[in-house]
Amino acid sequence: MTRTTPPRPLDVEALFPELAAYRGTTTRLHPRPGSPDVSSSSVGGPLLWPADEPWPVCTEPHRRGVGRRPADIHRERQILAAAWARDANPGPTTEERALLEERARKHRVAGVADTDPLPMIGVAQLYRRDVPDLLAGPDGCDLLQVFWCPFDLHGGTGYGMSIDLRWRRSSEVVEVLAAPPRPAVVGFEGYVPEPCVLHPEQVATYPFAGLLPEDLRARIDAWEEALEEEAEEWENDEAPEAPTYQFDLSIPPGWRAGGFASWHVTDPSPMDCRTCAAPMDLLLTIHSKEWDGGSGSWKPIEEQDLPAHRFATPTEVAVGNWGQLNVFACRVPSHPHSWSIQ
Incomplete structure (x- = not known):
């Protein structure tokens, strides 16, 4: 639509x-919520990322071993959406509230140092063919891919994001990375996008x-x-x-x-x-x-x-x-x- x-x-x-x-x-x-694929411009969807190219990581020093699991965040949102969409008795049931409390727990990942490579989250990808006002990329690149670290505190500040932009020529990607690395935990649920088509x-x-x-x-x-x-x-x-x-x-x-x-x-x-x-x-x-x-x-x-x-x-x-x-x-x-x- x-x-x-x-x-x-x-x-x-x-x-x-x-x-x-x-x-x-x-x-x-x-x-809007949907099921994009690597050939689509999207938010939170799979990216057209070469299988032989290292995935972006954050190495800036900050705590990264304690947080919420991305899968729990997605599941929490699904539970809440279904609960409030009910025609009769909208809102979470007692059983759903228990599930939500469990999903909201923070987890600790053992043995993670503050500078260990942390996989960034793929936030969005935009093909210039789809987006008239997208600025031109370097050397004929037609695809912009946006990443960020799922934690704050970069640059020694109380609130500091770390953002990574990558331009590429989509036609040069032959084999797509099937299973991109993902952070075990994230510092803020707002950094975890839901898959959306544009x-x-x-x-x-x-x-x-x-x-x-x-x-x-x-x-x-x-x-x-x-x-x-x-x-x-x-x-x-x-x-x-x-x-x-x-x-x-x-x-x-x-x-x-x-x-x-x-x-x-x-x-x-x-x-x-x-x-x-x-x-x-x-x-x-x-x-x-x-x-x-x-x-x-x-x-x-x-x-x-x-x-x-x-x-x-x-x-x-x-x-x-x-x-x-x-x-x-x-x-x-x-x-x-x-x-x-x-």
């Missing part, structure tokens, strides 16, 4: 014609307001304040949901490729290449939710009747405080990437 973004609540270019000069596109990936959709997008010219930003702010004042004149239970530039008219939520990064948690930060100092472009956004529980104006037309609390998190991935991870790439594809959490 395709996923279709509804028309925006307002024509933002009619309100602010100058925005036409800043209009861009982004590809919403719309990951339904890419290219939509219009506009820069984060804080990066627009000051006079244009001021006019947008004044317009939003006027809408808020108008809404306050309604009775509380009758007040319409006032659209905002940030959350309804400019940058869509969810997993997406290309376009503009949102800086709604922090002030905009320069994302310049560490090698050549050139400004970097947004490569990929990994989002904890496909839409929010507020106005939900970005919720696909085909899913208007689905409640956010059960269906807005199909990948089960969580980054930051249920936020988003923005991965940036230099226009010289061989240069290292950078990232920011919002």
Whole structure:
């Protein structure tokens, strides 16, 4: 099934014609539960990885011998989904609660040193043929594969992810690795994605307001304040949901490729290449939710009747405080990437 973004609540270019000069596109990936294969763009699916190539590992020093087993995390999600999907008496039974408590236990892996090679988790793979706004890879590579370490504390910080991007030419993979290595335990269940197929959709997008010219930003702010004042004149239970530039008219939520990064948690930060100092472009956004529980104006037309609390998190991935991870790439594809959490 395709996923279709509804028309925006307002024509933002009619309100602010100058925005036409800043209009861009982004590809919403719309990951949804499914059974992808190695030839598919996917989240949490099997990767087109050569049998004779070492799997990415993390060797940065951090504790890695205590955590939850990935199989337990997947099973817990299955139990909960089935429990809440029941028409009669939805919710876990006493027996299911006991199973959930067992699955939630942390396990210790004996003899694991803090720098032992730890298999990274394959988070996603994107074929350029499927994703119009995916940046070009180096030397004609057509497949981007994304990995991360299933633990935090990298770089000596309290919260530090470790992300690995790999580009390759899919046509050069002859024999696919049948059984990739997997971590015995993970530090955070939000780093374990559920298998999802993608339904890419290219939509219009506009820069984060804080990066627009000051006079244009001021006019947008004044317009939003006027809408808020108008809404306050309604009775509380009758007040319409006032659209905002940030959350309804400019940058869509969810997993997406290309376009503009949102800086709604922090002030905009320069994302310049560490090698050549050139400004970097947004490569990929990994989002904890496909839409929010507020106005939900970005919720696909085909899913208007689905409640956010059960269906807005199909990948089960969580980054930051249920936020988003923005991965940036230099226009010289061989240069290292950078990232920011919002």
